[in-house]
Structure formats: C-alpha cells, structure tokens
Amino acid sequence: MIVCVGVFCLSRKGNLALLQLLLNSGRVDADCKDGYGTTALMVASYSGHYESVRELIMQGADINLQRETGSTALFFASQQGHNEIVKLLFEFGASTEFRTKDGGTALSAACQYGHSKVVETLLKNGANVHDQLNDGATALFLASQEGHVTVIRQLLSSGAKVNQPREDGTAPLWMAAQMGQSEVVKVLLLRGADRDADRKDGSTALFKAAHKGHCNVIEELLKFSPSFGLLKNGSTALHAAVMGGDLKTVELLLKANADPALPNKNNELPEDLTKNERILRVLRLALLNAAS
Template structure:
C-alpha cells in the first residue's frame, strides 16, 4: 500500500485523535481540508489512534462522521484490534456496532480476541465471544487464544475460552500446548484448569519434552504437584531425560523432592547418568545430598 505524505493539517488531525481532543477533531473536519480516514506513513488513521488511546468520545465522533472501522495499519491491525488490546470495552462495542470485522487478523494472524486474551481483558474477551469471535483462530505460528492466555497466566480467560469451545490441546507449530506453556511459565492455577478440562498431561513439544519435564526443569514445584495428579510419564522421554533428571541437573530441590520417591533412581539419561550422577556432574550439592539419603543402605 502506497501512502502519500501527510499534510500539516493531517498531522494536526492525527495529534487531536491521539490526545483525545474531540473539539479539535470537529474543527479540522469542518475545514474540509482533511479526510476522515487520512493515514500516516504506517497506515494509521485517526480512528485507530483514538481507539488505541481509549478516547471513547473521539471514536464516537469519528464514526458518526463516517470513519471506516475496517481501515488497518500496514501491519493489518485495526481500530478494534487496538481497542481489544487496551481493554476498552465501550470502544470495542462502538466499533462492532459500526461493522468492524470481529476476526480481522494482523499480518501475523493475531485477531482482536487474541490480543484481548494476551492482555487478560476478560470483559472484552467475553464481549467478543458473545458477538461471534472465533475462539480457535490461530496466529501464523498456530498459537491460539487459549495458548496465549495460558502463557500469560490468565486463568479466568482460559475458563471462558474453554467454556466456549476452545480446543484444550491445540498446539503451537513447535508442538507446545497450552498446558506445556503454562507449565514452563509456572502458572499452576492455569495448569489445574487445563488438566481438569482434559488436557493431555504428556503432550510433547517437538524437542521431546513434556509439561512435567519443563516444570521440573524450571523449578515450578506447584505445577509439578498439579501434573503428578494425572499420572504423567516419569521415565526417560524422547529428549533423553526424565523429569527428575531435569530437576536434579538444575538444582531444583523442591521439585526433586516431589519426583524422587516416584521415579526409579537407576534411570539413566541420554548421557548415561542417573539423576544423582547428573546432579553431581552439575555440582548441585544440596540435590546430591538429598538423593544420597534416599539410596538404600547395604
């Protein structure tokens, strides 16, 4: 899209929209020297600016004077996208009432629902879903709204998405599921909700790691507790390690304590090491001491 250079009046028009100066917007429009959907070098219109900044009255005025809610920046992001990102429910409603496309994606595939989920704006999420937003629309990397809500720890958003048909095991292109990313990030309440909704406890990422391995590797003991309720694989995984090896090598004693009594201490990883030997090689002395105390005395 080729964009012409902005005039001085265009710049003033955009500044008024950015600042929320509704009176100045009207004055400039009354001159007849600006187009309601004038664009800057990034394709941003005054409506997009006002929506992004949460200026409800400016959005209402611009829409009343004919601003097009379908206009997008060069990145494909619309006024509704930015309203959803900012959590501006009233603005989102105004835009939807004016015909804004509810699932219009950005160039990387992100929809208004996706960014509302990313930022944890539950009222906007609920409104978008009520109006028909696709809860399973994915980014180009296949990340779903549920995935991004789980990644950011928004348990309430996850519940709403699941209630409205979000696929619990939908995975990103690298195989990471919502449960996997919640485990990596240490969001135990999200992990609990996903598991209760039927998430596969041992779903693998492409590197062969399960949610339990990632939680143990990162030291997220509360997540390990939740995962253990669903009988995850405690053996050697396709990545060549067990969850106990992951916890032991990185010195996460709280996770080691949860896993050690459930895992065969003789398991050898891809390097041929037991969890105790792996901890020793990594100089995790407190883990070594703990694992040695568990060894049977002869």
C-alpha cells in the first residue's frame, strides 16, 4: 500500500525519473488502486504530466479503468483541459463511451469547463454530442450555463440540438438567460433556439432574465422578437422584473413598451388608472421589492 501511495505521489508531481525507477523495480503494479479505485494513470492525467502518463501506459496501465465514480483517465484529462494527454490516451485506445455515476462523459466535462481544443479532439474521436447526464442535461446545456461561446459553436456545428431540454424542461437558452450569458443567448437564438419555450413551471427565458435583472440578455431576446409573452398564470416579464426589484430592468421593459396595464394576481391595478399612473404604480412596487 505504501508503494502504491508512492506511485500516486510521483504521478501527481510528474517526477518521471523516480516513477520509472519504482515501476521498473517490480514492486508495484502500474494499475494499483486506492480505496476509491483511483489509479496512477488517472492522477497523472488529471495533473497534466504527459511523460508520466506515457510511462504508465508503456508499463501496461489500463487506460479505460474506471474509478468508483465512473471517471476514467480520459475524463480527468478532458475535465482539466490537457489536450495533448487526451490525444495520447486516444492513441492507445481510450474510449469515449464510459460514464460517471451522474451520466457525465469526457465530452460533458470538457464542455462544462470550456476546453474547446479538448472538445475538438473528443468529437474527432467519436464522442457523442447527444449524450445526456442523468438529469437530461446535454453538453450544449452545460456549455450554455457556463457561457462558453466557442464550445457552443463547436457543438452546434457538430449537430447538437439547440432546444434539447433537461428533464425539468429547462432548455439551454433558458439556462443561459438565467445566468446572464448574453452572448450565448445571441448565438443560440441565431441557431434556432425557441425564445418562448417554457419550463414545466411555465417560465420563459425572457421572464427569467427579467426576474434576475439581466438587461443585456433582455435586449438580445427583444431584438430577436419584440413580443413579451404571457405566462400561463397571467404574469409577464414586467411582473418578473418588478418582483426582482431591479429598477433598470423595469425601466428597460417599459421603454420597450411592456404593457403596465397587465396585472398579475397579487398586484391588481384599477381599470380607471391612466397608463402613466400604472407605470408609476409599477415603479413604486419595484422600489418596495428592491428595499425588502
């Protein structure tokens, strides 16, 4: 066990000379594991030590072994953006088919962290752009959530479905809008994302952006379509902005001609008010929510 720990330590630090010495001594198996199923090859791949990875492979390390979590050396190298190691692992038979317990793949990991060169290598070597996590999230969904525009373009060019939702109905555009990723929103809209698609709770990308106060996202959504939409419960983007208490967002929507006469169930506006009076009521309510 002590010798195995030594292999892990040398693999993590990239000390090739001592690693070779220990492996050549015959006192340790190249595939020795810790209590979680981690191998030295996984450690070296995660740490980005190309020569150590190569040495372990040449010493007979199994490239496709999985940790208890399901992660492989390829997964770790992809997650950390070590493209040359990813290429090396493919040279010796790494597979893109293995999944973690939550359904993650090397591609989903690379996309989540925005490693575009690794994404390119994975796609060239058979990674499936349509794979989903257990909750239904695709690689495109993960990249959209984190704002990785280059990766998003790569995935869409490789056939990723722009409107593929998670199991809860959340589409990549909705998630990008919630996270304030305006450039992602623009790219997704240009590639056919459904601006008015709603989640199972009925909220749309515009509604969520308004509630979160992401003015840049709202502007992109309104450029694509000037309509404001009406949620199933009667709420609008303006209501969402008021509830969020962000005055800039409220002002933006009012300037874009959002109708202040549309009340939600909790904030009924008297029918005899003028439009300006309704606007003032809306602004006052937003101020109250901002202060609370």
